[in-house]
Amino acid sequence: MNMMSEAAVEKALDKKMNDISYKMIGKDVSVYYGDKRALYDVNLNVRQNTVTALIGPSGCGKSTFLRTLNRMNDTIEGCRVTGRITLDTDDIYDPNIDVVELRARVGMVFQKPNPFPKSIYENVAYGPRIHGLAKAKADMDAIVESSLQKAGLWNEVKDRLLEGGTGLSGGQQQRLCIARAVAVSPEVILMDEPCSALDPIATAKVEELIHELRANFTIVIVTHSMQQAARVSQRTAMFHLGNLVEENDTDKMFTNPDDQRTQDYIMGRFG
Amino acid sequence: MSISLLLLVVAVIGVAGYMVGSWRANALAGGRLSNLHSRPGYYGSFVAIWAMLPAIVVLLVWIVASPIYISSTVRAGFPEEVKATSQAEQNLGYNMIGAIARGMAMLSAEEREALFKDGTTARSLLATKGVPLAADPAPYMLKSADDLSRMSRASSTFLSILVVLAAAVGAFFSYRAIAPRFRARNRVEGVMLVGLIAASSIAILTTVGIVASMATEAIHFFNRVPAWEFFFGTVWDPRFAAAGSTDSSGQFGLIPLLAGTLYIGLVAMLVAVPVGLFAAIYMSEYASRHVRSVAKPLLEVLAGIPTIVYGFFALVTVGPFLRDLSEQLNGLVTGDYSNFIQAQSVLTAGFVMGIMLIPYVSSLSDDIITAVPRAMRDGSLGLGATRSETIKRVILPAALPGIVGALLMTASRAVGETMIVVLAAGVAARIQLNPFEPMTTVTVKIVSQLTGDLEFTSPQTLVAFALGITLFFITLCLNIYALYIVRKYREQYE
Numbered sequence: 001m002n003m004m005s006e007a008a009v010e011k012a013l014d015k016k017m018n019d020i021s022y023k024m025i026g027k028d029v030s031v032y033y034g035d036k037r038a039l040y041d042v043n044l045n046v047r048q049n050t051v052t053a054l055i056g057p058s059g060c061g062k063s064t065f066l067r068t069l070n071r072m073n074d075t076i077e078g079c080r081v082t083g084r085i086t087l088d089t090d091d092i093y094d095p096n097i098d099v100v101e102l103r104a105r106v107g108m109v110f111q112k113p114n115p116f117p118k119s120i121y122e123n124v125a126y127g128p129r130i131h132g133l134a135k136a137k138a139d140m141d142a143i144v145e146s147s148l149q150k151a152g153l154w155n156e157v158k159d160r161l162l163e164g165g166t167g168l169s170g171g172q173q174q175r176l177c178i179a180r181a182v183a184v185s186p187e188v189i190l191m192d193e194p195c196s197a198l199d200p201i202a203t204a205k206v207e208e209l210i211h212e213l214r215a216n217f218t219i220v221i222v223t224h225s226m227q228q229a230a231r232v233s234q235r236t237a238m239f240h241l242g243n244l245v246e247e248n249d250t251d252k253m254f255t256n257p258d259d260q261r262t263q264d265y266i267m268g269r270f271g
Numbered sequence: 272m273s274i275s276l277l278l279l280v281v282a283v284i285g286v287a288g289y290m291v292g293s294w295r296a297n298a299l300a301g302g303r304l305s306n307l308h309s310r311p312g313y314y315g316s317f318v319a320i321w322a323m324l325p326a327i328v329v330l331l332v333w334i335v336a337s338p339i340y341i342s343s344t345v346r347a348g349f350p351e352e353v354k355a356t357s358q359a360e361q362n363l364g365y366n367m368i369g370a371i372a373r374g375m376a377m378l379s380a381e382e383r384e385a386l387f388k389d390g391t392t393a394r395s396l397l398a399t400k401g402v403p404l405a406a407d408p409a410p411y412m413l414k415s416a417d418d419l420s421r422m423s424r425a426s427s428t429f430l431s432i433l434v435v436l437a438a439a440v441g442a443f444f445s446y447r448a449i450a451p452r453f454r455a456r457n458r459v460e461g462v463m464l465v466g467l468i469a470a471s472s473i474a475i476l477t478t479v480g481i482v483a484s485m486a487t488e489a490i491h492f493f494n495r496v497p498a499w500e501f502f503f504g505t506v507w508d509p510r511f512a513a514a515g516s517t518d519s520s521g522q523f524g525l526i527p528l529l530a531g532t533l534y535i536g537l538v539a540m541l542v543a544v545p546v547g548l549f550a551a552i553y554m555s556e557y558a559s560r561h562v563r564s565v566a567k568p569l570l571e572v573l574a575g576i577p578t579i580v581y582g583f584f585a586l587v588t589v590g591p592f593l594r595d596l597s598e599q600l601n602g603l604v605t606g607d608y609s610n611f612i613q614a615q616s617v618l619t620a621g622f623v624m625g626i627m628l629i630p631y632v633s634s635l636s637d638d639i640i641t642a643v644p645r646a647m648r649d650g651s652l653g654l655g656a657t658r659s660e661t662i663k664r665v666i667l668p669a670a671l672p673g674i675v676g677a678l679l680m681t682a683s684r685a686v687g688e689t690m691i692v693v694l695a696a697g698v699a700a701r702i703q704l705n706p707f708e709p710m711t712t713v714t715v716k717i718v719s720q721l722t723g724d725l726e727f728t729s730p731q732t733l734v735a736f737a738l739g740i741t742l743f744f745i746t747l748c749l750n751i752y753a754l755y756i757v758r759k760y761r762e763q764y765e
Binding site: 070072075077100101102103104107108109110112114115116117118126127130131177180181184 | 559560644646647648649650651652653654655656657660664665668669
């Protein structure tokens with residue numbers, strides 16, 4: 001670094017700045033559940049093809065923020081969102097936006113594996129089918145196979161695609177749910193503590209998968225595990241009591257955070 | 272002492288036992304409740320239970336056993352010529368003795384003496400005391416009545432002493448048993464458990480009793496009429512025997528009744544299932560909490576309307592409306608203003624019964640749809656499915672086995688429904704397919720065979736029990752099958 005001229009450093013930084021493209025931009029996002037306020041003016045941007053981890057103690061609003069990104073909060077009665085969230089250039093809370101279309105672009109994987117009580121094949125084919133992504137049976141077969149492959153599940157289930165999805169192990173079920181989300185070809189995948197119901201081996205597989213998915217998708221993941229955030233993410237955002245405390249590169253966040261509260265949380269002093 | 276007074280005394284002893292028991296427990300605790308095994312209230316309850324329970328058992332046994340003993344003793348004292356008469360005559364006599372004994376208790380000593388000197392005045396004398404006799408009593412009756420009233424009085428006194436003694440002894444010994452480490456809580460809860468078991472076995476035993484009583488009568492019927500004629504006969508014509516003749520037993524074919532029952536049930540389900548199911552889907556998936564809190568109870572009010580009221584509705588409103596409607600339609604199309612829908616018809620009964628069944632379908636299905644885990648909805652919505660796609664493709668398939676179970680239970684209600692069909696379906700037992708014509712059902716025929724002044728032993732009456740047990744069997748099978756399906760469905764999630 002010392003060898004470079006000041007101008008060269010400037011140029012490198014500029015280039016780096018230019019490389020960043022924001023997939024989703026949240027500006028002054030606040031969420032209310034009835035009279036109770038859950039998020040306070042959160043400004044958080046999600047970078048393209050990056051894994052962004054949301055961390056913080058329970059009840060800090062990280063899951064709430066995640067759910068605002070594909071408007072899953074709409075299904076909760078009495079929930080109100082203010083502020084502005086854009087996906088590329090579209091304001092997702094614009095009345096003209098079709099929430100169904102939005103959720104096809106911003107997929108979601110839940111805390112507990114929730115395969116439908118249908119066959120493995122039908123679980124994966126569910127999304128493409130309702131969005132009309134495949135015309136012929138062969139197209140659908142191809143989508144199902146490639147989705148299961150992307151989710152690293154193909155080799156384990158290729159011989160029993162017609163068996164029930166609920167018969168798989170917990171880790172397999174969660175990867176099936178990821179395959180189900182991937183099958184719709186979303187741009188962003190939201191994951192709400194995807195490994196909290198899994199054993200360490202299944203967790204390792206899902207984490208590896210998240211790494212690989214980054215090449216094609218933008219990922220936002222809520223996690224309670226510091227190690228997981230450190231392992232899978234490039235950017236980390238720390239929430240506390242409904243406020244965004246700090247958002248930074250993961251490496252910096254876990255070695256030299258800007259905010260004392262982040263330091264305390266990561267060191268295990270609260271939360 | 273009268274029984275109610277006796278019960279009151281036992282209750283007072285029980286309450287006193289409770290207070291004394293908890294007071295003693297408190298005293299033993301010496302200010303530190305942790306010294307006791309159980310809280311003081313349990314010691315009190317323990318004493319109260321042992322004061323009341325044995326006393327009440329003694330009371331019940333005595334109430335049952337004492338009249339039997341007294342009756343057999345008094346009858347043993349009857350003169351030989353009375354004993355030689357038939358059992359029914361002896362019963363009559365004994366009833367009269369009972370009445371005399373009741374009357375004697377109200378007489379003064381002089382009146383009693385006068386009565387024993389001259390038995391012929393008994394009827395008029397007792398009548399003045401408000402005890403009417405059917406005839407002048409035979410001489411032996413006065414003596415027997417005297418025995419009876421004496422024994423009754425003795426029995427009553429003895430009972431009072433025994434019950435109070437049982438309560439006191441129970442209270443005393445349970446009070447003595449109180450000690451700091453005595454496990455009163457476990458004992459009290461043990462007694463409660465026995466009470467709960469007794470309550471649930473009453474329900475089960477009642478069912479068994481009902482089946483047994485129906486089965487005995489049905490067997491009498493099948494002794495007169497061959498079973499295959501009943502189950503496979505296609506003609507229902509239970510001609511009532513003309514006075515004196517014995518051979519005209521009529522034909523008791525079940526098939527026309529069963530056909531009517533199933534046909535009307537089918538029409539009812541055609542009305543109730545779509546409406547109820549759609550209402551359930553709206554209530555569970557679309558309605559806001561506010562709408563739901565108002566609409567659901569309103570819908571369930573329908574379930575609280577007595578079925579006889581639905582019967583009126585069918586008879587007075589729906590039936591004539593359909594008849595007039597068909598008249599007008601027929602007139603408009605053919606110019607011939609005659610109705611093709613009868614006021615009493617399969618359609619009328621089925622339609623009104625369907626309305627009655629809507630709340631059952633909707634309420635049961637609503638519970639089942641709501642029981643589908645929220646994760647299923649979120650998973651589907653998160654993939655960009657609309658609400659209706661989520662319902663059609665995820666929630667209904669997941670809930671389907673449960674809904675089918677609910678529908679089967681509803682169907683068994685439709686089969687057993689009585690009052691609506693009595694008023695709206697008609698009484699003509701025939702096999703036909705036109706829903707605008709009257710048909711009749713098993714339940715209607717049970718009512719009509721049992722309400723009449725036929726003797727109870729004729730096949731015309733006994734057939735009601737055969738019909739009843741058939742109906743019971745059908746609904747039982749439907750319910751068991753429904754439970755089986757519902758249970759299978761439950762296993763899917765856990």
